Amino acid sequence: MPILQASNILRKFGGLVAVNDLSFSMEKGEILGIIGPNGAGKTTVINLMAGTLGVNKGTIEFKDKDVTKSAAHIRNRQGIARTFQIVRPLENFTAIENIMVGALFGKGDKLNEARSSAQNICNLLNIKNVNKHVDELTVLELKKVELGRALAADPEVLFLDEIMAGLTSDETWELIDIVKSLQKKDIAISVVEHIMKVVKELTDRVIVLNKGQIIAQGPYEKVSENKEVIAAYLGEEE
């Protein structure tokens, strides 16, 4: 039984249909890849699932409850967490304080609990400069803080929007290992990625979006040979 089920969701921006009658589901312990050319609607799907944006049509069920109309903070507390494609750290805080925010409000920790929860996450993600301010962090550290804040809510469903983008090869491998370790904790993970190496390495199953619709789905190996998928990506390069 899926932990998250989106059925026939639709989202328009003015005249543009960014997500068009889309249905998909996520399972515990599974990593789902969401791929597709620029502007396909991947980030919008995450926004809709996390409640950052509302759907125009369709329903979203999480653990058999309809959360279609729930506000973002409610969904986060219930167990849906996300990162942002362009990291959105809280600039007035240090690395560990950013992560504490997730523990305090997403998980509902008390202040002293939140600090130790956040420290555990820093250890897990190998964040060393926990007391540095956001503006002193490297790209990799920022990505980890972004991931850490999402994880601190103790989510059951986690959406990762291009967390590998802009990292070196070594850094990418470090994050791949981290995401795999999260999968073992039975979190349902959805990764949006442009780097095919990462998709191949991480995902159990992939859905390919183009113009807000699924044009193919299945294991990465199969999907990557699909003619329509190749055409969609080629179309992007023209």
Add this chain to the structure above:
Amino acid sequence: MRKNLIILLLIVIALTLPLYTGVYILHIFSSILIFLALSLSWDMMLRTGQLSFGTAGFFGLGAYASVLIVVNMGFNPILSLLIGAIFSGFIAFILGFIVLRLREIYFAITTLALTHVFSVIIRNFSDFTGGASGKILASAIFEGDPVKIYYLVLIVAGLAIIISEVFKRSRIHYAINAIRNDETTAKSSGIDVFKYLLFVFVSTSALQGLVGAVYAHQYAFVNPESTFSLNFLLLPIAMALVGGIYSTNGPIIGALLLGLISEYLKLIMPYGHLIVYGLIIVFVVLFLPRGIYSTIHNKLLKSNIIGGDKNANTASK
């Protein structure tokens, strides 16, 4: 350690002031403490990222509520101070559902407009409020005893300081700082943005109402013009800016500094003090944009003269 000593010393001075000063000095400090509390209340709302121009409005509402309930209904004056706080908090609660959907300049302008609306409504309900001429109390609170009034104001200022510190040391700090930084991140991290904005708006408005009530009972009158005067907005803002925003110490330092300077200037050149006042504010905003407290605090931190205080450091960032 040294910091605790300074705080202890200031508390002792504040508590013993009436023992070695006269009425005039007590009066000055009572007035400074009134503005100190307003300045802190304004700063606490600013920490959510919302620039409120409603300070004078909720101050005035509290003042009117507490005076009217005494004059018209014979209420106990001390209890009426609480009524002033509750009334301002209640009105803020109702209006919060509308104004807290606004952001930035729209929120600022709307809260300023509300101040004006309050005073117009009060002018027009003249049967109950005394209209444009206001109402006069039979006597100031504690029969105008300056020592008792000083302690009353000190309690109110102490309350403002305690609330500010509770905000800084609790989860409220993390919530409102996150909201100020990035509401989208805050929401997707489980923060109920509206709930926190409403909570801070209501509690700071209630505090402003309490301060207004105390002020009105100190001078034994209310009238629309002086009770809703923009002085109760502009001076607190200037104090927080000069001392340093997003902190407890900033508004305290700003209130003491500007309060004492303007008292001194009033003596040597009546009305000229406003010009000098303006110049100080311009100077601080231009050259010490983080305020006096944060600037000095960071300098000392760098030279390791005082130990790290993470909250203050976070606040000044």
